[in-house]
Amino acid sequence: xxxxxxxxxxxxxxxxxxxxxxxxxxxxxxxxxxxxxxxxxxxxxxxxxxxxxxxxxxxxxxxxxxxxxxxxxxxxxxxxxxxxxxxxxxxxxxxxxxxxxxxxxxxxxxxxxxxxxxxxxxxxxxxxxxxxxxxxxxxxxxxxxxxxxxxxxxxxxxxxxxxxxxxxxxxxxxxxxxxxxxxxxxxxxxxxxxxxxxxxxxxxxxxxxxxxxxxxxxxxxxxxxxxxxxxxxxxxxxxxxxxxxxxxxxxxxxxxxxxxxxxxxxxxxxxxxxxxxxxxxxxxxxxxxxxxxxxxxxxxxxxxxxxxxxxxxxxxxxxxxxxxxxxxxxxxxxxxxxxxxxxxxxxxxxxxxxxxxxxxxxxxxxxxxxxxxxxxxxxxxxxxxxxxxxxxxxxxxxxxxxxxxxxxxxxxxxxxxxxxxxxxxxxxxxxxxx
Numbered sequence: 001x002x003x004x005x006x007x008x009x010x011x012x013x014x015x016x017x018x019x020x021x022x023x024x025x026x027x028x029x030x031x032x033x034x035x036x037x038x039x040x041x042x043x044x045x046x047x048x049x050x051x052x053x054x055x056x057x058x059x060x061x062x063x064x065x066x067x068x069x070x071x072x073x074x075x076x077x078x079x080x081x082x083x084x085x086x087x088x089x090x091x092x093x094x095x096x097x098x099x100x101x102x103x104x105x106x107x108x109x110x111x112x113x114x115x116x117x118x119x120x121x122x123x124x125x126x127x128x129x130x131x132x133x134x135x136x137x138x139x140x141x142x143x144x145x146x147x148x149x150x151x152x153x154x155x156x157x158x159x160x161x162x163x164x165x166x167x168x169x170x171x172x173x174x175x176x177x178x179x180x181x182x183x184x185x186x187x188x189x190x191x192x193x194x195x196x197x198x199x200x201x202x203x204x205x206x207x208x209x210x211x212x213x214x215x216x217x218x219x220x221x222x223x224x225x226x227x228x229x230x231x232x233x234x235x236x237x238x239x240x241x242x243x244x245x246x247x248x249x250x251x252x253x254x255x256x257x258x259x260x261x262x263x264x265x266x267x268x269x270x271x272x273x274x275x276x277x278x279x280x281x282x283x284x285x286x287x288x289x290x291x292x293x294x295x296x297x298x299x300x301x302x303x304x305x306x307x308x309x310x311x312x313x314x315x316x317x318x319x320x321x322x323x324x325x326x327x328x329x330x331x332x333x334x335x336x337x338x339x340x341x342x343x344x345x346x347x348x349x350x351x352x353x354x355x356x357x358x359x360x361x362x363x364x365x366x367x368x369x370x371x372x373x374x375x376x377x378x379x380x381x382x383x384x385x386x387x388x389x390x391x392x393x394x395x396x397x398x399x400x401x402x403x404x405x406x407x408x409x410x411x412x413x414x415x416x417x418x419x420x421x422x423x424x425x426x427x428x429x430x431x432x433x434x
Contacts, residue, residue, distance in 0.1 A: 046215055047132040048083050049223075051076070052125055053099060054139040055088040055108040056116035061183030062140070062205060063106045067231035068179035075136070075207070076100045078223040089137075091117040091145070093124060115145045118408050119153050122208075123160045129210035130168050134219050137208040141405040142392075144188055150404035157411030158418075165419040171216045171239040171308070172412055173209040175224070176387060178202050178231040178399065188403045190393040202399040204233070204387065213239065213308070234383040235310045236409075238416040246426055247354055248302040254345030256299030256361045271354045297331070297363040300374075300428065301349065301356040307425060311335055313381055314358055321375045321424075327367025330374065334359045360428075372430040378423050380406070380413045 053059075062068040076086075076099070086099040090112040102108055118139070125135035143150050164170060181203035187195045209219055216237075226232055249272055251257065304314055313319055320330040335358055339346045349356065360374065388406025389398070417423055 045132060046080075046083065046134050046211075046218060048085065048134070049079055050125065050128045050133065050135040051079070051084060051086040051099065052089045052093065052121060052135065052137045053087070053096070053103065053108070054090060054116055054121060054137070055110060055113055056090045056140075056142075056144060057113045057184070058116070058140055058142055058144070058186050059108065060106070061181040061185065061199070061203070062179055063103065063108070064182050065179035067177070068205065069104065071177060071179070071207075071229050071231065072100060072103055072138070074228050075224055078225070089121050089124070091115050091120055116140075116142060117145045117148075118143050119156050119160070122157055122408075122412070123164075125208065126161060126164045126170055126172070126210045129170050129212075129215075131212075132215055133211065134215050134223075135210040136219075136224065137206075137210075139206050139208070141204070141206045141387075141402040141408070142188065143404045143408055144186070150407045154407040154411035157408060158414045161412055161415030162418055165240065165415060169212060169240045170210055171213055171237065172416075173216055173220070173224075174236045174238075174384070174409060175207040175209075175226070175229075175232065176204055176234040176383065177207065177229060178204050178233055185392075185395050187392050187395060189391045194393070197395055199396055201397065204400060204402055206402075206405075217308070234312065234381070234387075236313070236381045236384060237308050237310065238412060239308060240416070241307075241420050241422075241425055244306050246303060246306070247356070248300055248428065249352070249354070249356070251299040251301055251345065251348060251359065253348050254299060255343060256297060256345060256359060258295060258297035258363075271352050295363055295365045296368060297361065299345070299359045299361050301336070301352075302358050302360055302426075303355065304357045305355075309425070310381075312383075314376075316382065318382065319377055319379050320360070321377050322362075323371065323373040325367075326370050326372045327364040328362045328372055328374075329364070330360060331363045332361040334361070370431075374428040374430070375424040376426045378413075378417050378420070378425060380410055384409050384413075 086096050087093040088096050088099075088108060088110045090110070092112055094110040096102060096110075116139070118141075121137060121139065125137050129135040143153060145153075179202070180200070182200045183198070185197045185199050185203075187197055190197075207224060209216055209224060211219065220226070226235065307314075315333045315335060317330050317333060320333070322328050322330060336349060336356055339349070345359070362372075362374070385406050387400065387402055389401040389403055392398075392401075392403040
């Protein structure tokens with residue numbers, strides 16, 4: 001849309017958001033809430049913990065790392081031994097009693113340590129995470145099986161996870177951590193005779209959890225407690241999104257608003273604004289208005305509490321997509337817990353009965369009118385993409401990347417996307433009229 005004419009001094013528009021307004025839809029939402037509450041009360045106890053420690057030869061270098069050993073002590077120390085089944089895994093699983101003692105004594109050798117088959121490791125873990133069982137995997141994330149290409153294995157992981165997810169709504173959590181590695185790194189891309197590389201440096205490793213939603217939440221609160229894990233870097237969570245509702249409201253006041261006047265229509269409460277009217281925006285070709293002030297901006301408060309996504313994902317504007325029929329962009333996403341008290345936005349949110357977790361801020365300088373759709377996309381988190389590498393021959397001083405890690409996790413991500421049958425977590429539809 002071309003820039004507004006210089007003679008237009010006032011603008012009036014209505015923004016309407018499609019939502020579940022009718023009585024029947026509201027009743028369905030309430031039923032879902034009741035189901036969630038029943039599920040939570042009946043699914044709070046972990047019945048069994050399957051703990052898998054990848055013991056390929058490439059893991060030996062971590063066994064003297066202080067952060068690595070502290071993390072293992074915290075995780076295993078938080079487990080109930082009566083329900084714990086622990087294993088070393090590589091291309092098969094090997095039952096291992098007193099596994100922490102063996103790790104601390106650097107006694108992790110079994111058969112099969114020449115390879116690490118993450119297709120087997122991940123499939124085995126998710127297969128044993130049904131009902132109220134929890135699976136935890138510790139791995140360096142380096143896929144290493146002679147004659148098998150990581151990109152093909154990624155497809156096999158996708159197919160295996162898709163089959164498992166169609167039978168059980170299992171969630172997957174991936175944590176990236178770092179610790180000192182002192183030993184031999186076995187390259188997957190160097191020429192024969194140059195694959196064994198001696199290093200003494202920081203290297204990433206990964207903790208994966210598999211289980212239903214309530215079990216994962218319990219594990220993250222009581223067993224794998226992120227704030228207690230030294231060397232923690234990043235996290236990602238994959239889950240089934242069907243039957244998840246979301247609350248949101250337009251903010252007519254606050255620091256996010258850039259407008260002379262922005263008010264709700266009378267038929268809406270301040271807790272559930274679906275349409276707004278604005279006028280006198282500092283946007284036209286006003287001679288008295290500086291060019292840098294000629295834009296429209298407002299915030300949408302949204303409740304992500306039912307979406308177990310890391311804050312780093314929710315606040316990354318690159319994960320939001322805006323329909324290109326309008327000129328709007330998501331310019332910032334703020335976690336409400338980070339707002340300072342005694343600000344206009346903070347006071348507005350404090351007076352609302354509904355509690356929200358984030359504010360999505362949108363802005364436009366042209367293309368103001370039309371249908372506006374804002375989607376939170378199901379992207380592979382950027383840190384996972386950045387953590388992968390194709391060539392690990394020059395591993396010295398590389399402290400952040402893992403051979404083929406992104407391809408392995410992409411298989412998991414695609415499985416969730418296909419079972420969910422869509423590529424977005426949420427979809428907000430707005431209609432902006434003159």
